[in-house]
Amino acid sequence: MLELRNVTAGYGAFTALWDVSLDVAAGEAVAVVGPNGAGKTTLLRVISGMIAPRAGTLTFEGASLTGRPAYEVVAHGIAHVPEGRRIFPMLTVADNLKMGAYLKVARRAYAESLERVFALFPVLSERRRQRAGSLSGGEQQMLAVGRALMSRPRLVLLDEPSMGLAPVMVLRLFDLIRRVREEGYTILIVEQNVRQVLKLVDRAYLLEAGHLKMEGRAEALAEQDFVRKAYVGL
Amino acid sequence: MGGHLGAPHFQMLTVTGLTKRFGGFTALNAVSFEVKEGEILGLIGPNGSGKTTLFNCVSGALTPSSGSIRFGAQELAGLTPDRICHLGIARTFQIPRPFRKLTILENVAVAAHFGAAQRSSEAEARRRALEILGLVGLATTPHAPTTLLGAGGLKKLELARALATGPKLLLADESLGGLDSSEMAGAADLLRRIRGELHITIVWVEHIMATLMRVVDRVVVLDHGEKIAEGKPREVAEDPKVVEAYLGEKVVLA
Amino acid sequence: MIDPIFLAEAAVNGLLLGGVLALLALGLNLIFGVIDIVWIAYVDLVMICMYAVYFLVQVYGWPIWIGGLVSVGLGALLGIAVHVLIISPILGSAPVNQLLATGGLLFFLQSFATFLWTTDHRSVRLTLPTLEYGGMFLSFARLVAFAVALLVMLGLFLFLRHTYIGTAIRAVSQDREAMALMGANPRTVYVVTSAVGGALAGVAAALLIIQYSVHPFFGAAFGPLTFMICVLGGLGNMIGAFVAAFIMSEIISIGGVVWSTEMGYVIAFVIFIIMIFVRPGGLFARRA
Numbered sequence: 001m002l003e004l005r006n007v008t009a010g011y012g013a014f015t016a017l018w019d020v021s022l023d024v025a026a027g028e029a030v031a032v033v034g035p036n037g038a039g040k041t042t043l044l045r046v047i048s049g050m051i052a053p054r055a056g057t058l059t060f061e062g063a064s065l066t067g068r069p070a071y072e073v074v075a076h077g078i079a080h081v082p083e084g085r086r087i088f089p090m091l092t093v094a095d096n097l098k099m100g101a102y103l104k105v106a107r108r109a110y111a112e113s114l115e116r117v118f119a120l121f122p123v124l125s126e127r128r129r130q131r132a133g134s135l136s137g138g139e140q141q142m143l144a145v146g147r148a149l150m151s152r153p154r155l156v157l158l159d160e161p162s163m164g165l166a167p168v169m170v171l172r173l174f175d176l177i178r179r180v181r182e183e184g185y186t187i188l189i190v191e192q193n194v195r196q197v198l199k200l201v202d203r204a205y206l207l208e209a210g211h212l213k214m215e216g217r218a219e220a221l222a223e224q225d226f227v228r229k230a231y232v233g234l
Numbered sequence: 235m236g237g238h239l240g241a242p243h244f245q246m247l248t249v250t251g252l253t254k255r256f257g258g259f260t261a262l263n264a265v266s267f268e269v270k271e272g273e274i275l276g277l278i279g280p281n282g283s284g285k286t287t288l289f290n291c292v293s294g295a296l297t298p299s300s301g302s303i304r305f306g307a308q309e310l311a312g313l314t315p316d317r318i319c320h321l322g323i324a325r326t327f328q329i330p331r332p333f334r335k336l337t338i339l340e341n342v343a344v345a346a347h348f349g350a351a352q353r354s355s356e357a358e359a360r361r362r363a364l365e366i367l368g369l370v371g372l373a374t375t376p377h378a379p380t381t382l383l384g385a386g387g388l389k390k391l392e393l394a395r396a397l398a399t400g401p402k403l404l405l406a407d408e409s410l411g412g413l414d415s416s417e418m419a420g421a422a423d424l425l426r427r428i429r430g431e432l433h434i435t436i437v438w439v440e441h442i443m444a445t446l447m448r449v450v451d452r453v454v455v456l457d458h459g460e461k462i463a464e465g466k467p468r469e470v471a472e473d474p475k476v477v478e479a480y481l482g483e484k485v486v487l488a
Numbered sequence: 489m490i491d492p493i494f495l496a497e498a499a500v501n502g503l504l505l506g507g508v509l510a511l512l513a514l515g516l517n518l519i520f521g522v523i524d525i526v527w528i529a530y531v532d533l534v535m536i537c538m539y540a541v542y543f544l545v546q547v548y549g550w551p552i553w554i555g556g557l558v559s560v561g562l563g564a565l566l567g568i569a570v571h572v573l574i575i576s577p578i579l580g581s582a583p584v585n586q587l588l589a590t591g592g593l594l595f596f597l598q599s600f601a602t603f604l605w606t607t608d609h610r611s612v613r614l615t616l617p618t619l620e621y622g623g624m625f626l627s628f629a630r631l632v633a634f635a636v637a638l639l640v641m642l643g644l645f646l647f648l649r650h651t652y653i654g655t656a657i658r659a660v661s662q663d664r665e666a667m668a669l670m671g672a673n674p675r676t677v678y679v680v681t682s683a684v685g686g687a688l689a690g691v692a693a694a695l696l697i698i699q700y701s702v703h704p705f706f707g708a709a710f711g712p713l714t715f716m717i718c719v720l721g722g723l724g725n726m727i728g729a730f731v732a733a734f735i736m737s738e739i740i741s742i743g744g745v746v747w748s749t750e751m752g753y754v755i756a757f758v759i760f761i762i763m764i765f766v767r768p769g770g771l772f773a774r775r776a
Contacts, residue, residue: 013385014412035480036281037411037441071670086666088659098652099659110612141582160514163281192281193482200690209410209418209442213501231480233443234471 001024001186002047002078002155005057009046016042018210020056024155029187031197031218034207035231040190043207044157047188048080060155073187075103079153083160085144089133093124096132096143100150107154117146120179124133130161142150142176146179149180156180174200194231198222206230244306246271246403246435247292252301254287261287263459264301269403274429274436275448276467279456280480285439286328288456289405293325294318305403316416320351324401328408330392332380339363339376340395346426349399364397369431370394370424387415393424406429410442418442422449447471455479494745497624502741503734508695509670510733512710513717514641514726515688521661521724522681525575525586529594530689531711533570536597537563537693538702542610545697554615558693566678567686569761575682577677578655594707601756609699631694640691641730644684657681661724713753716760722769736760 002024016039049070118125191197206214247269290296294315343365455463457479648654721728744752
């Protein structure tokens with residue numbers, strides 16, 4: 001479904017990703033783990049079109065998306081739930097979700113998408129008239145995911161959804177992500193919380209200092225000392 | 235240039251009960267550790283652990299809420315950054331911001347001129363700047379604009395500027411970020427040489443763990459604002475608390 | 489002692505003037521809030537539209553309301569043109585460059601107007617009555633202008649609150665990148681915002697030409713005042729600008745009656761300076 005080949009990307013003089021290649025098959029849940037500063041967020045930003053790669057290609061369902069801007073990428077079926085959630089704080093929950101369905105195809109299916117999102121995240125329905133900025137961290141994260149689903153994507157990119165959430169909330173969130181996956185969405189999730197995320201996904205990649213160091217089935221990686229070494233160094 | 239001629243038991247840096255709060259949020263909670271003269275100490279911890287806040291407190295960019303930071307006999311908490319610099323503590327920044335309108339040499343000369351405890355002449359500052367550029371490996375193009383430098387060069391320039399102020403203690407902030415593997419090896423090597431040849435003590439914050447752990451003498455680990463481990467790299471790497479901090483908690487289901 | 493009737497009249501006139509000033513401030517704020525650029529030449533755009541209405545109504549004899557509609561359309565087109573031709577190319581550059589560019593536009597428009605129409609003052613001579621109410625004399629033109637301004641602002645509010653594109657405009661002003669992730673081409677949103685901002689300028693032009701005469705340097709009178717209102721209310725803050733407009737207009741109006749017209753402005757400016765010292769961010773902080 002998604003194919004990255006030899007992607008190199010960075011900011012100004014600094015390179016954050018070196019020659020990265022990865023695949024995500026339809027229906028899979030794949031994680032990219034790695035220590036802070038490894039380039040995980042940059043990776044998702046390249047996929048969603050927020051930054052253009054310096055080299056390499058990006059293909060989604062056969063179409064080339066290399067260097068396409070974000071508003072075009074989402075029209076192809078990739079939704080990005082960005083780091084820090086980035087919900088619109090002054091808009092209501094309902095308006096945030098409305099914005100998620102900005103695309104023409106999404107607007108046509110608006111009612112149905114909204115129902116789905118409310119079924120997955122009932123708290124959003126309860127709080128639909130509330131200003132998004134007044135929601136708790138966990139609720140904002142749910143809103144961010146719900147908003148992404150409103151665009152009728154086939155692939156959902158999740159950037160560190162557990163960041164800043166209490167441990168209990170993290171468990172609940174991962175449970176919800178599992179249910180999103182069960183609804184048929186393909187998931188690519190970037191996470192620092194390795195242990196939790198490896199329980200959620202089928203496969204995982206290990207990114208370290210901009211290089212893809214390892215790849216494998218989640219259960220296998222969970223055992224590996226290699227992962228520990230990537231994070232702790234020795 | 236950064237040499238120490240102090241009393242035999244100069245306590246390089248002693249952090250005691252350092253706490254920093256931002257409104258309701260506690261970024262650092264009673265952190266205590268010592269930095270021994272002549273060592274390279276690694277300061278590590280997962281995202282949001284408070285490493286940068288700690289650096290900012292030591293370098294004077296932030297004032298601690300409570301606790302003390304002693305440099306020798308001098309209390310640093312509450313001093314302005316320029317005073318701390320003149321006392322002999324220099325700091326690099328994660329995202330280098332050289333003076334774009336000055337040449338590479340001029341950038342370092344400014345630091346040499348203003349950063350040292352005693353003002354020297356402009357010519358003297360330039361001479362020292364050239365020496366330092368030689369040390370970091372930027373001596374071949376001193377009169378070039380900074381725009382010519384790539385990632386590796388910018389990080390070297392950052393170190394050069396810090397060294398030009400003549401510090402006893404160097405706070406190195408993510409010196410390896412954005413570099414390729416050979417540049418990283420060079421940067422790590424440079425830190426070793428700064429310690430070995432210039433006798434400068436180094437506290438180093440870094441995310442590229444594999445390299446850091448092989449270079450430092452000791453490590454202090456922060457997590458959520460608290461010190462959770464301290465010791466030699468190997469001990470710390472195998473400490474279950476540290477592993478858990480990085481990889482995520484084994485959450486017990488209620 | 490000043491006759492309280494004069495004071496009351498001044499207060500009411502201040503209110504009426506405030507309505508149109510609020511409209512101008514809102515237009516400017518809308519563009520700044522979304523695109524993050526200050527159109528220094530905004531009031532000069534108003535000036536051009538005022539000339540348009542003048543020619544249509546005074547010279548060619550069209551009815552005022554058609555002149556008004558044309559002004560709105562012209563304003564919208566000018567807004568789009570300014571964005572596409574001047575703003576868009578410099579979106580990434582330093583704020584100084586952006587100010588210089590719109591500043592250049594200001595001089596261009598003023599020179600252009602002088603060249604075409606000379607510095608003569610032109611006004612639209614409509615026979616609109618002066619109403620009397622409780623001893624106060626109020627110009628009907630002013631009342632109409634105030635009423636229309638309020639209606640338009642209400643319309644803007646509803647547009648931003650309840651339409652898709654209006655909500656998208658609000659969303660972009662809060663987080664441009666996130667809106668791009670929803671599929672909104674930022675360029676499209678900017679163009680629509682510029683069109684709306686320009687249309688508001690067009691409305692203001694129609695309302696102003698029936699009260700004041702137009703000349704190429706009209707912007708010199710109303711421009712700084714509009715900016716001060718925006719800054720006083722907090723740049724980017726629509727409600728703040730709305731309130732600030734009335735505060736300033738009241739000070740000018742009442743000050744004008746108690747002392748003189750010039751003193752009215754002086755006092756307003758002095759109070760502005762004091763307010764900014766006290767609250768540099770404006771009376772209300774810029775909304776996120």
